[in-house]
Amino acid sequence: MINSKDISVIVQGAINKEETPKCLQSIRKYLPEAEVILSTWEGSDVSNLDFDILVENKDPGTVLIDSYKSKKIYNNLNRQLLSTQNGLAKATKKYALKLRSDLILTTDNFLKYFDEYQSRSNEYLLFERKVLIPALFTRHKLKLCGSHKRYEMPFHISDWWLFGLKTDLEKYFRETSLVEEPYFTKYFEQEEHKHKDNPYLKAKHKFAPEQYFALSAFSRRFKDIKMADASDTSFELMQKFKKCLVNNFIVLEFKQSGIYLNKYSFSKFEKFTGDQYIDLYNAYKYQEDYKEFCDNDFIITEKKIEPSELNYAKIRIYKHYYKLIDNNTKFPKKLEEFLWGIPLTVLNYLFTAFLNIKNTKILKKFHLFN
Numbered sequence: 001m002i003n004s005k006d007i008s009v010i011v012q013g014a015i016n017k018e019e020t021p022k023c024l025q026s027i028r029k030y031l032p033e034a035e036v037i038l039s040t041w042e043g044s045d046v047s048n049l050d051f052d053i054l055v056e057n058k059d060p061g062t063v064l065i066d067s068y069k070s071k072k073i074y075n076n077l078n079r080q081l082l083s084t085q086n087g088l089a090k091a092t093k094k095y096a097l098k099l100r101s102d103l104i105l106t107t108d109n110f111l112k113y114f115d116e117y118q119s120r121s122n123e124y125l126l127f128e129r130k131v132l133i134p135a136l137f138t139r140h141k142l143k144l145c146g147s148h149k150r151y152e153m154p155f156h157i158s159d160w161w162l163f164g165l166k167t168d169l170e171k172y173f174r175e176t177s178l179v180e181e182p183y184f185t186k187y188f189e190q191e192e193h194k195h196k197d198n199p200y201l202k203a204k205h206k207f208a209p210e211q212y213f214a215l216s217a218f219s220r221r222f223k224d225i226k227m228a229d230a231s232d233t234s235f236e237l238m239q240k241f242k243k244c245l246v247n248n249f250i251v252l253e254f255k256q257s258g259i260y261l262n263k264y265s266f267s268k269f270e271k272f273t274g275d276q277y278i279d280l281y282n283a284y285k286y287q288e289d290y291k292e293f294c295d296n297d298f299i300i301t302e303k304k305i306e307p308s309e310l311n312y313a314k315i316r317i318y319k320h321y322y323k324l325i326d327n328n329t330k331f332p333k334k335l336e337e338f339l340w341g342i343p344l345t346v347l348n349y350l351f352t353a354f355l356n357i358k359n360t361k362i363l364k365k366f367h368l369f370n
Contacts, residue, residue: 001108001111001112002095002111002114003033004030004031004032004033004034004108005033005034005093006093006094006095007031007034007035007093007094007095007096007097008034008035008037008090008091008092008093008095008096008097008166009027009031009034009035009036009037009096009097009099010037010039010084010087010088010091010096010097010098010099011023011024011027011036011037011038011039011051011087011099011100011101012039012040012080012083012084012087012098012099012100012101013039013040013079013080013083013100013101013102014040014041014044014079014101015040015041015044015045015046015049015101016101016102018262019101019102019104019262019263020049020101020102021048021049021050022104022262023099023100023101023102023103023104023105024036024038024049024050024051025050026104026105026106027099027105028050029105030105030106030107030108031097031105031108034093034097035052035053035091035092035093036050036051036052036053037051037052037053037054037055037087037090037091038051038053038054038055038087038101039055039057039083039084039086039087039090040054040055040056040057040083040101041056041057041058041059041083042056042057042058042059043056044056053090055083055086055087055090057082057083057086059079060078060079060082060178061078061079061181062074062075062076062078062079063075063181063182063184063185063186064185065185065202065203065204065205066202066203073203075181075184075185075205075209076209077179077184077205077209077212078178078179078181080159080209081173081176081178081213082178084098084173085173085174085176088166088169088170088173088174089174091166093166094165094166095163095164095165095166096163096164096165096166096169097161097162097163098161098162098163098169098173099160099161099259100160100161100261102261102262102263103160103161103259103260103261104259104260104261104262105258105259106258106259106260107258108258109256109257109258110132110163110252110256110257110258110259111163113132113250113252113256113257114129114130114132114163114164114250116250117130117246117250117290117294118130119290119294119295119298120247120294121243121247121293121294123243123247124218124222124225124240124243124244124247124248125247125248126168126171126172126217126218126221126222126244126247126248127164127165127168127171127172127248128165128167128168129164129165129168130164130247130248130249130250131162131163131164131165131168131169131172131248131249131250132162132163132164132249132250132252132257133157133158133160133161133162133249133250133251133252134158134160134161134251134252134253134254134257134259135158135251135252135253135254135270135280135281135282135283135286136158136160136254136261136264136267136270136273136280137156137158137160137210137280138156138157138158138210138245138249138251138280138281139153139156139210139279139280139281140152140153140156140238140241140242140279140280140281140285141153141279142156142199142276142279143275143276143279150279151197151199151233152233152238153199153211153233153279154211154227154232154233154237154238154240154241155210155211155214155215155218155227155241155244156208156210156211156214157210157211157213157214157245157249158210159209159210159213160259160261161257161259171217172213172217173213173217175216175220176212176213176216176217177216179206179212184205184206185204185205185206186204186205187204187205187206187229188200188204188205188206188229189204193229196229196231197231198230198231199230199231199233200230205230206229206230207227207229207230208230211227211230214244215227218244224240225237225240225244242289242292242293243293245281245289246286246289246290246293246294247293247294250286251281251282251283251285251286252283253270253282253283254267254268254269254270255269255283256283265322265326265328266319266322266326269322270282271315271318272318272319272321272322273319274315274316274318274319274320275311275312275313275315275316275319277305277315277318278305278307278311278312278315279307282302282305283302284300284302284303284304284305287300287301287302288300288304309352310349310352310353313345313348313349313352313353314349316345316348316349317342317345317346317349319345320337320341320342320345321337321342323337323341324337324338324341324342
């Protein structure tokens with residue numbers, strides 16, 4: 001397995017008073033000899049933080065995406081890109097781990113997967129070696145809130161953390177340009193784009209940050225990869241995305257990586273994200289596409305969850321159940337889940353199961369008469 005003395009860890013982003021110290025402590029515990037680079041903003045309070053190299057970046061600013069209840073959601077794409085690029089520029093080791101500044105390691109087991117899934121086809125080879133990434137939020141579909149409609153999600157490759165050869169992470173990030181703001185974040189508000197089918201609804205950005213990073217890297221190298229904006233979800237583009245993904249990345253769930261985000265406690269068990277788990281590149285989905293595009297003889301070991309309405313309804317229960325048992329959930333929310341969330345999702349599952357049985361009987365009768 002790779003020795004931690006050969007790894008540069010780029011911890012990028014704003015300083016979170018609670019989570020960043022835990023992040024740095026977990027790196028020292030599980031990658032004790034790694035070079036730790038903290039890439040954050042000028043004027044940040046970094047006292048009592050454990051790192052080897054400090055990079056103080058000038059904040060490129062951000063743009064408001066949406067307001068939800070009392071929360072404001074910002075597009076931090078330029079912030080993430082700049083802090084990652086400048087952190088990578090200081091890295092001196094063969095391997096690099098790029099981490100959000102609020103992610104926490106619970107093991108170094110992710111390193112052993114670096115040598116797994118090594119078969120590749122000859123199409124869309126960007127990296128010298130495959131790069132490890134998390135299943136959250138590496139998507140192939142996206143479900144709209146309050147709807148059963150699902151959009152294809154080409155090039156939506158998670159940016160929470162990445163591990164690979166430093167030279168490969170540089171290929172991914174270093175030549176990517178900062179986006180023009182506020183045009184990028186307000187893209188679907190522009191008159192010429194309002195008519196398009198925007199998969200993000202209230203969010204109006206041209207691409208999700210995950211898509212922008214991935215698309216920028218692959219389109220630089222492969223001229224046949226073109227994507228106008230997030231509404232471009234053609235079958236041909238999705239096929240190219242799948243080949244790019246399995247030829248250049250290895251997708252790991254928490255059970256494999258041991259890396260989680262305390263902000264989203266469900267990141268310790270992806271199924272608790274609810275029905276969108278089926279739309280992620282979960283362990284099964286990755287193996288399925290790996291078999292199709294890289295190694296036809298590969299034996300799939302993960303259990304499949306069919307993307308049926310019944311299974312979507314079933315897995316929604318997990319999300320509400322987890323909110324009930326999660327220690328971070330406040331009592332009023334737990335009460336809401338107990339009184340409404342869980343009962344409603346259980347009833348929805350039973351109703352969906354009833355319709356499924358009814359439709360099956362109708363189909364059987366139809367076949368009998370034909």
